Amino acid sequence: xxxxxxxxxxxxxxxxxxxxxxxxxxxxxxxxxxxxxxxxxxxxxxxxxxxxxxxxxxxxxxxxxxxxxxxxxxxxxxxxxxxxxxxxxxxxxxxxxxxxxxxxxxxxxxxxxxxxxxxxxxxxxxxxxxxxxxxxxxxxxxxxxxxxxxxxxxxxxxxxxxxxxxxxxxxxxxxxxxxxxxxxxxxxxxxxxxxxxxxxxxxxxxxxxxxxxxxxxxxxxxxxxxxxxxxxxxxxxxxxxxxxxxxxxxxxxxxxxxxxxxxxxxxxxxxxxxxxxxxxxxxxxxxxxxxxxxxxxxxxxxxxxxxxxxxxxxxxx
Amino acid sequence: xxxxxxxxxxxxxxxxxxxxxxxxxxxxxxxxxxxxxxxxxxxxxxxxxxxxxxxxxxxxxxxxxxxxxxxxxxxxxxxxxxxxxxxxxxxxxxxxxxxxxxxxxxxxxxxxxxxxxxxxxxxxxxxxxxxxxxxxxxxxxxxxxxxxxxxxxxxxxxxxxxxxxxxxxxxxxxxxxxxxxxxxxxxxxxxxxxxxxxxxxxxxxxxxxxxxxxxxxxxxxxxxxxxxxxxxxxxxxxxxxxxxxxxxxxxxxxxxxxxxxxxxxxxxxxxxxxxxxxxxxxxxxxxxxxxxxxxxxxxxxxxxx
Numbered sequence: 001x002x003x004x005x006x007x008x009x010x011x012x013x014x015x016x017x018x019x020x021x022x023x024x025x026x027x028x029x030x031x032x033x034x035x036x037x038x039x040x041x042x043x044x045x046x047x048x049x050x051x052x053x054x055x056x057x058x059x060x061x062x063x064x065x066x067x068x069x070x071x072x073x074x075x076x077x078x079x080x081x082x083x084x085x086x087x088x089x090x091x092x093x094x095x096x097x098x099x100x101x102x103x104x105x106x107x108x109x110x111x112x113x114x115x116x117x118x119x120x121x122x123x124x125x126x127x128x129x130x131x132x133x134x135x136x137x138x139x140x141x142x143x144x145x146x147x148x149x150x151x152x153x154x155x156x157x158x159x160x161x162x163x164x165x166x167x168x169x170x171x172x173x174x175x176x177x178x179x180x181x182x183x184x185x186x187x188x189x190x191x192x193x194x195x196x197x198x199x200x201x202x203x204x205x206x207x208x209x210x211x212x213x214x215x216x217x218x219x220x221x222x223x224x225x226x227x228x229x230x231x232x233x234x235x236x237x238x239x240x241x242x243x244x245x246x247x248x249x250x251x252x253x254x255x256x257x258x259x260x261x262x263x264x265x266x267x268x269x270x271x272x273x274x275x276x277x278x279x280x281x282x283x284x285x286x287x288x289x290x291x292x293x294x295x296x297x298x299x300x301x302x303x304x305x306x307x308x309x310x311x312x313x314x315x316x317x
Numbered sequence: 318x319x320x321x322x323x324x325x326x327x328x329x330x331x332x333x334x335x336x337x338x339x340x341x342x343x344x345x346x347x348x349x350x351x352x353x354x355x356x357x358x359x360x361x362x363x364x365x366x367x368x369x370x371x372x373x374x375x376x377x378x379x380x381x382x383x384x385x386x387x388x389x390x391x392x393x394x395x396x397x398x399x400x401x402x403x404x405x406x407x408x409x410x411x412x413x414x415x416x417x418x419x420x421x422x423x424x425x426x427x428x429x430x431x432x433x434x435x436x437x438x439x440x441x442x443x444x445x446x447x448x449x450x451x452x453x454x455x456x457x458x459x460x461x462x463x464x465x466x467x468x469x470x471x472x473x474x475x476x477x478x479x480x481x482x483x484x485x486x487x488x489x490x491x492x493x494x495x496x497x498x499x500x501x502x503x504x505x506x507x508x509x510x511x512x513x514x515x516x517x518x519x520x521x522x523x524x525x526x527x528x529x530x531x532x533x534x535x536x537x538x539x540x541x542x543x544x545x546x547x548x549x550x551x552x553x554x555x556x557x558x559x560x561x562x563x564x565x566x567x568x569x570x571x572x573x574x575x576x577x578x579x580x581x582x583x584x585x586x587x588x589x590x591x592x593x594x595x596x597x598x599x600x601x602x603x604x605x606x607x608x609x610x611x612x613x614x615x616x617x618x619x620x621x622x
Contacts, residue, residue, distance in 0.1 A: 075519070076519070077519060078498075078516050078517075078519075079498060079499075080498045080499055080503075080504065081516045082507075082508075082513065082514070082516075083514055083515070083516055091519070150532070150533075150536070151536070154536055154537075155536050158536075158537070158538070162486065162488070163488075164488040164490045164492050164537070164539050165492055165522065165537055165540075166536060166537060167522065167533070245525060246525075246529075249522045250497075250522060250523045250524070250525070251519075251520050251521055251522050251523065252519040252520060252523075253519065253520040261520075261522055263523075270525075271497040271499075271523065271525045272497055272498060272499045274396055274397055274399070274400050274499070275396075275397040275398065275399030275400055275497070275499035275500060275501075276399065276499050277399065277403070277420070277422065277423065278403050280422070282499070
């Protein structure tokens, strides 16, 4: 038991430890170690189990009669047709990418800007108020965002732009951006705060302006954390379901303008899976879409990983 | 671990076991559909699930029936016709509300998993309303025109093609508000307005519920959509419908639906496994009798008799 990190001067702890019979402590320690180990492994276990379940439901269609070329290149989504069922997800895929990219184009500058302001410029009460308010923003349920999109933003877009539909690509992107901003801000702010003050002091001492300190010193030093912030934001955008279902208009269409309605992969699963005949072709194709979403998330994470490592090795060289 | 410590732990084990048995007993009682009231008389639970179109009416029946028969609790869930039918097949509900007929494979599944045939009961009718924004000046529309708007590769995409001049500032484009393709309302509309052998056009706004479809129309000035007549709100206008171009337009009303004059009237169905007996049978009879049908009338649907 020599490895036990017990501070011998900490008398209350020593007394407490002494009160527990040695046999019990001998049992408790490995037990807790195992509990923590299980917690760690459970994440992998759950992901693997979910992937297995989705694959099992999708497999008969995926390796069976689903024409993968048609699946990825056709915009014809008629899964319940009485004439001929057609499963083309191109429009849904394009819709998901459009909404996510546009949402990020709004959310990343806004989120990182807010993170920089909170971490580097604001002080005292302003800072605390901002932090609490932004955390509150993160706690708003997605159905409420959807409702705002539907009832407030939609009619407003019609009135201001004269677009025929208020629930559209722009509406969906704005709502998703507002939903991911709080995540980007809080994770980004933590990353900036983690940069030691010595970096800032050294840069300022060498005559750098505050702008130069932020762009040349803080951003490179905190890049992993900032990238994590952006990735979590993208994750929220791609995975979001209820709010986009209500805000995008849910129309199978390749958008030609910012104000055309679109449909996302997630919203399609959400709205159609409930009533699809269990075990039927439509049901299984919706699970294949689930696999596509898995793949998209995996690629995003993988690319981010490569980018982080790539930038790191460049700097070392 | 001294022997003296065992006793309190042993006591805990006993009480835990008692608690677990109690929970199991409650669980089993729940599964059997019988809960015990405080005074000891058995309470019967009937589980109803399904159609989104019928959820209002099913809820009203459940409340009134419980008021008349306090010993019976009717639990109503929505989710859609398909959900209710799937639940009936899995044995998770006693009655499935549906705004469409069961498909052959669903009938076969019921037979194989429940060991009895699915029985269909027509409990009322619903006139399907054609909804537009209140500022839309349209006075009537015919079934072939509706089909030409909603079908794949539509021939009609602008209001001016119907002879309708939209108010200043409202685009001439027709925005179609439809439903998700797995809903009962969607498949009824496709079969009875478009006709067998036609598919619905893509690019419509597919609302996720009867109420959502109406809400979306009320917020989109150049939209047209369909939903149950009972879902009308002050924010929308229902358009009279003619069977053919040139024929008189028929107002969507209970009388016109009952007489069969209104062209898009569909039956509201309840499915049970086998002929309903016991508590479910009594409930079914009550729905078909005076009291149940009066509720159908009150909610803006059309009674059977």
